[in-house]
Amino acid sequence: MLQKFDKRNKDIKIWVGKEIVPREEAKVSVFDSVVQGGDAVWEGLRLYKEGIVMLDRHLDRLRDSAKAMHFVDIPSREYIIDAIAQTLRANEMEKDVHIRLTLTRGEKITSGMDPRLNQFGSLLIIVPEYKPPVYDNEHGIKVITSTIRRNSPNHLDSKIHHNNLINNILAKIQSNVAGADAALMLDLYGYAAELNGTNIFMSKNGKVYTPHADACLHGITRGLIIELARELGLHMEEKNISLTELYAADEVFCTGTMGELTPIYEIDGRKIENNSSEKILPKLIESFELRVPKLCIKV
């Protein structure tokens, strides 16, 4: 399913560097690190009328990612929050907005890989767009398993939320070609890691499982669902999950800021059928919807 263009986003204003400019003027240099090497970190945020969902956790992850990438001048939390607030005010946006927050290593004095060529400081980009959750969360999605493996810490630690998304994009291409909605990516051992843009969970006989956050992004939504499942008194376990276990699961669903909680109804042609008397996902969705407004931070 392809996201549609929302006409309200035609005239949005975007933060680039230190200023807010109309969408068509929002540009980075051809010498910017994100152009030269995908050398940037990012977060996807969602704005509810109560504020930005778990903004504190997203800003922690952005800082941790930038630190791992050895950015030398990470803007302060206060600076980023103020920039987001200014951008939302300039757009008169109050809810139903997805914000793509990117911090690049900035412009280079000449093309090249060496971060010492970055002598102008990092560059902050804030793109706010009207965007409801992107998947059909009522009917769910179907996925196929990709042949592209998700990065392991041996190669590129998935705990860095960086802009070098080629492996996920290649997986997404495979899912497009196969007519599916998303691609399931495995880790180096053949266990499920995550979908190309969301984390994965399954339930079986009333118990909930999700892969260890070794070869997947440690999603903020994932973290909340683990907390909520435990608060509900459910058995919630992080473990290696094979494809056979997923095919035979009672429920499979994915989580992320973009789509929130989305059922998966088919994997590699296998229908996911609930053979237990337990329906866990509706309970988690209810807890999620009750909790999220309380975790919003006004900017």
Ligand SMILES: Cc1ncc(COP(=O)(O)O)c(C=O)c1O
């Ligand atoms: C690869 C990948 N997995 C999972 C997620 C979901 O993470 P979150 O719940 O923090 O939005 C994202 C979001 O950007 C992602 O890019």
